[in-house]
Amino acid sequence: MNFTLHQLKIFKTIVEKKSITKAAVELNMTQPAASIQLKNFQDQFDIPLSEIIGRQFYVTDFGKEIYLIIDEILDKTETIQYKTEAFKGLLSGKLKISVVSTGNYVMPYFLSGFLNKHPKVELVLDVSNKATVIKDLEQNLVDFSLVSVIPSHLDVEELPIMDNHLVLVASKENNMVTEKGNSIFKTIPLIYREEGSGTRHTMQQFFKQEKISPKIKLELTTNEAIKQAVVANIGVSIVSLLSIKNELLQNELKIIPAKGLPLKSVWKLIYLKKKTLSPVAKAFLEYVASEKDTVYENYFSWINTIKF
The missing domain is CATH 3.40.190.10 (Periplasmic binding protein-like II)
Structure with a gap:
């Protein structure tokens, strides 16, 4: 056998990405180049490592065994590099x-x-x-x-x-937010993060403690999406103060005082x-x-x- 470390890395990446195209992007290669290297590597074995059914890439049981060995080889190769740097007095x-x-x-x-x-x-x-x-x-x-x-x-x-401060924010154009106290959450649309978010977890704990049933308008999956929705005056939200520095400086958002806020973690x-x-x-x-x-x-x- 006469395979190279480069071929091992290509095969490992293709297996992990489950796609030759995605692996090529990851490795900064063209898709044809990755396919050629995969073929050259596979030709050195009498047993297939992978197969294409339709347009889907599959790894054979034998290929999975080879993948585990390759993972160990590449890990040891990295260790050699790091040990070499360590002997030079460099942290790597x-x-x-x-x-x-x-x-x-x-x-x-x-x-x-x-x-x-x-x-x-x-x-x-x-x-x-x-x-x-x-x-x-x-x-x-x-x-x-x-x-x-x-x-x-x-x-x-x-x-x-x-510290992490969570604050209630609204668009600078929002003139409806005039109430103070917990009643504010019953009268204005509130934008939530998705389930699994730490911010949402903290918000829900706050609402439970204060016995608040907020009016929910939207559920968005990123903090950036929430900020843009608030800037567009779709609703208000509770966000980390750290995430809105630029919006405050640009006068796009304002912090709304409310009982129990800011939340602190x-x-x-x-x-x-x-x-x-x-x-x-x-x-x-x-x-x-x-x-x-x-x-x-x-x-x-x-x-x-x-x-x-």
Whole structure:
């Protein structure tokens, strides 16, 4: 056999993406080039690794066995690279983090300084809703997760980073929002995040505690979609203050005073208690712990000027 590491990586990616076309995009290749490399790799075996039925790509049982071996080979290859860098005195390796969508307004500011300090570190950052983020952590697919609501069913360590304020916002053009107190939620359309969102969970806990039955107008799946809907004066919503800095500066949104608001939680970097952290993960945890006050002062001190 005379296959290359490049062919192994192509086959691995095709299996994971379940598509030659998607794998080609991931690897910055053309689809024909990926197909040729796949064929050249498969021709070295007497047993088929994959098959195309209709237009659907399928991996054979033998191909699945080969995939597992390839995964180990490529993992060992990366280890060789990281060990080489370590002997040069350089911190290298993969740092894998999952972040709830609103946390995307927080995490980049902690990553920037760390990655500048350690340019050999490879970052894998996944931004999703709370349910997916917790699932990634539970399955040990990531080193850390950034959340504001701690999963009760997992045994985790946590590093508090900064406060998260949830505020009620309306379009600057909305002249109907004049009430104060909890009755405001019964008379105006409220835009929700989807089920599984940490923001929605916090909102629902607040409504339950205050015995409020809000009027629900829309359910949207991203924080950006909610902001645009509020700016367009479709309704009002409760969002993280961190996510509306630009809209406040551009005078597109206004914060509405209401009893019990803002809601306050804490952004936390969490990881499985039994997990053995890699040198890169340990270094990042230490960096965040030592620099979090400086990062807040440099990038988030504007929050202190907001009057609720």
